[in-house]
Amino acid sequence: MGSGLTIGQLAKRVGVNIQTVRYYERLKLLTPAARKPSGYRLYGATERQRLSFIKNAQALGFTLREIRELLSLQVGSIARRGDVQRRAAIKLAQVEAKVKNMQALTRALRSLIRTCRHSQSSAGCPILKSLEEDGRTKNPFKERR
Amino acid sequence: MGSGLTIGQLAKRVGVNIQTVRYYERLKLLTPAARKPSGYRLYGATERQRLSFIKNAQALGFTLREIRELLSLQVGSIARRGDVQRRAAIKLAQVEAKVKNMQALTRALRSLIRTCRHSQSSAGCPILKSLEEDGRTKNPFKERR
DNA sequence: CTTGACTCGGTACTATGGTACAGGGTGTAG
């Protein structure tokens, strides 16, 4: 069975808009494997995976710019191995920091729910404290994008 | 020392642009505690915390719309307690899902780094497989925002 | 060989989250 999806087939399979696929191409995120003589784009399994990767990484909060970096970790692997590792490590640290902060939020939300359930008075639910730290003390959020 | 920051003082303390503070006001995310007769905005500790919360939540990938919801969990607490709990639970599930996906990415990045370090051959680093799943099999990323 | 679905490139428009600027008023130090 053919590798050789048209743009519409690819878009449907991955669940994105056709325009979005073309948009990614403009941004050099996803290039068709080939073109028909008519100019129709053709995509293979590699491209389908790549597009899935983009959408999934995006769902985790990566920007398209960052995703381009992540993707380049795959491609450039033969060339400068150390560079690849370094970039992966940086990304890893970023992701881990984000996870930690989100876990703090998870705890806060859980405690919010728990306390709300028990306190019958109008004392009010506890605020999402873990996210209220302000610069005066310590700020674990340096990621000023 | 006065509670009673001007917009510029608030912005500087939290580390945001003055325009951004006003922008949040337009979006009903942050209202000044008071106004001077001259019309100057005045902010107290509550507002400073609220602004920090906004910026921190944002760094975790929440949209301003979502943050408004999170903030309303605090404010509306006296009114309809069940509703607050329900919304907190929904938000909690969202956050937990996000955490899980990010942990998957963490593992993938870690393994990428590890394998790169060991493989001397040009076989190439493993791709960030955990993010390449496409709809055919199982897709842990339903968060199609 | 016509019809309808699909594709092409190009341009324009949308939403989100800001940021900048213009033209004026305020506040205070000297």
Place this chain on the structure above:
DNA sequence: CTACACCCTGTACCATAGTACCGAGTCAAG
């Protein structure tokens, strides 16, 4: 009273990430 920093409202502009629309070409079925 003059400077100068700060604030006011309002409008315009920017980047990111798409989405929509256009007129024209392509492809497959009947």
